[in-house]
Amino acid sequence: MEKKSVAIVGGGLGGLTVGYRLAKNGYEVNIFEKEKDLGGLVASFQIEGHWLEKSYHHIFKTDRAIIGLIRELGLENKLEWQESKVGIYYNQRLYPFTTPMDLIRFEPLPIIDRIRMGLVGLLLQKDGRWQKYIEQTAEEWMKKYGGERGYKVVWEPLLKGKFHDWHDKVSMAWLWARIHTRGNSKDKDGKERLGYLRGGFGQMVKKLAEEITKAGGKIDTGEKVEEKELTNRYGTVISTRPGKGIDYLGAITMVFCSRQKLSNYYWHNINELGAPFLALIEHTNFVDKKDYGGKEIYYLGTYAPHNHKYFKMTDDEIEKEWFGYLKTMFKDFSREMVERSFIFRFKYAQHVVGTDYQRRLSGEKEEKNIHRLNFSQIFPEDRGMNYAVTRAEELAKRIIEKEKCSTG
Numbered sequence: 139m140e141k142k143s144v145a146i147v148g149g150g151l152g153g154l155t156v157g158y159r160l161a162k163n164g165y166e167v168n169i170f171e172k173e174k175d176l177g178g179l180v181a182s183f184q185i186e187g188h189w190l191e192k193s194y195h196h197i198f199k200t201d202r203a204i205i206g207l208i209r210e211l212g213l214e215n216k217l218e219w220q221e222s223k224v225g226i227y228y229n230q231r232l233y234p235f236t237t238p239m240d241l242i243r244f245e246p247l248p249i250i251d252r253i254r255m256g257l258v259g260l261l262l263q264k265d266g267r268w269q270k271y272i273e274q275t276a277e278e279w280m281k282k283y284g285g286e287r288g289y290k291v292v293w294e295p296l297l298k299g300k301f302h303d304w305h306d307k308v309s310m311a312w313l314w315a316r317i318h319t320r321g322n323s324k325d326k327d328g329k330e331r332l333g334y335l336r337g338g339f340g341q342m343v344k345k346l347a348e349e350i351t352k353a354g355g356k357i358d359t360g361e362k363v364e365e366k367e368l369t370n371r372y373g374t375v376i377s378t379r380p381g382k383g384i385d386y387l388g389a390i391t392m393v394f395c396s397r398q399k400l401s402n403y404y405w406h407n408i409n410e411l412g413a414p415f416l417a418l419i420e421h422t423n424f425v426d427k428k429d430y431g432g433k434e435i436y437y438l439g440t441y442a443p444h445n446h447k448y449f450k451m452t453d454d455e456i457e458k459e460w461f462g463y464l465k466t467m468f469k470d471f472s473r474e475m476v477e478r479s480f481i482f483r484f485k486y487a488q489h490v491v492g493t494d495y496q497r498r499l500s501g502e503k504e505e506k507n508i509h510r511l512n513f514s515q516i517f518p519e520d521r522g523m524n525y526a527v528t529r530a531e532e533l534a535k536r537i538i539e540k541e542k543c544s545t546g
């Protein structure tokens with residue numbers, strides 16, 4: 139058995155980053171990815187000859203670990219920041235929802251609730267003590283402090299759309315993290331700018347894989363493996379597989395390119411209960427459409443439990459339902475203008491972060507020689523590429539230091 143050999147289960151961003159760092163530090167790295175392509179949740183595909191993520195991706199200014207890695211990989215010149223433009227679709231109308239003034243003008247809520255929501259947002263941005271929110275549900279807390287009406291219009295559709303039957307179990311610490319992190323990622327001018335790697339985050343995946351191979355590492359795709367079968371052959375095993383004892387939702391995305399422009403917003407939250415998708419993303423309101431042959435690129439996306447109809451319906455059936463709803467949102471929407479469309483399903487896309495989450499996580503003990511590096515360990519922040527990179531860097535450091543101690 140090679141002393142410094144490492145097997146990594148999973149070729150998503152977490153597995154690739156830890157593999158890259160260890161390979162660069164003299165370890166013999168072997169990555170096993172069950173799919174034929176690398177990237178996991180940030181895997182890419184080709185649309186009209188251009189690479190694009192199968193699910194919408196951007197980063198925040200506070201995502202320091204991934205920004206650092208982008209720089210290290212020599213991709214910094216491709217990282218661009220654009221002002222975010224958010225809209226809320228509620229009661230068959232689109233409302234701007236980017237700035238504090240947008241909230242003040244948000245007609246679906248009485249002015250008193252708009253002020254209350256604004257104050258609650260500010261409080262959560264300033265308050266860094268997330269631990270105190272763990273045992274309260276987001277529903278209870280938001281209803282109590284943000285008000286019943288604000289909860290119904292703004293938060294309930296988000297929680298139901300994302301967590302379905304678990305929506306009333308979600309910890310307030312999770313919602314705290316979303317509001318706190320986002321609120322603090324604004325530039326000095328008070329504007330939020332989101333980052334995108336022109337040409338796609340797939341370039342990171344590709345570059346990491348190249349660097350691993352260059353450093354003597356091996357990457358096997360289309361290889362589904364079990365950690366236990368690797369422990370005899372490798373000194374260290376790192377698993378990025380879904381966590382044990384954790385509930386997960388899947389995600390379904392539809393990507394289409396069209397000759398038609400529908401909106402001026404980048405991100406549209408669909409705050410109508412019963413809508414078939416949770417978000418509409420007009421990617422080409424964020425990234426220049428020149429990058430996609432002048433076509434508009436859209437994502438529709440939602441989360442769903444594993445027994446949901448979207449995991450049984452055909453792509454055509456989903457497309458029909460979703461385009462039907464899009465037509466109710468935009469009367470001018472024309473199916474004829476859509477040139478290509480793709481449906482993607484991700485089984486393990488979002489972990490359910492209930493008020494008992496920390497107890498559940500602590501049940502996932504590290505076994506001898508097997509390190510766990512799955513995104514369900516990220517708490518209270520929502521899973522995100524930055525955290526995959528952060529945790530991968532931390533784990534690599536731990537492994538390298540332990541090795542140094544035992545040999546030194």
Ligand SMILES: Cc1cc2nc3c(=O)[nH]c(=O)nc-3n(C[C@H](O)[C@H](O)[C@H](O)COP(=O)(O)OP(=O)(O)OC[C@H]3O[C@@H](n4cnc5c(N)ncnc54)[C@H](O)[C@@H]3O)c2cc1C
Pocket residue numbers: 147148149150151152153170171172173176177178179180193194195196197361362363364378379380389391439484486487488511512513521522523524526
């Ligand atoms: C719809 C959606 C939108 C998102 N948007 C953003 C965003 O805007 N910004 C952001 O920062 N993040 C976003 N994310 C989250 C981000 O994509 C993830 O946090 C990150 O990619 C997770 O990386 P990972 O390596 O931890 O996990 P994964 O990407 O899940 O990688 C795990 C890998 O392990 C493989 N695997 C599992 N079992 C086995 C096995 N037995 N053998 C071999 N291989 C196995 C899987 O196939 C997978 O490739 C989004 C996610 C989704 C679903």
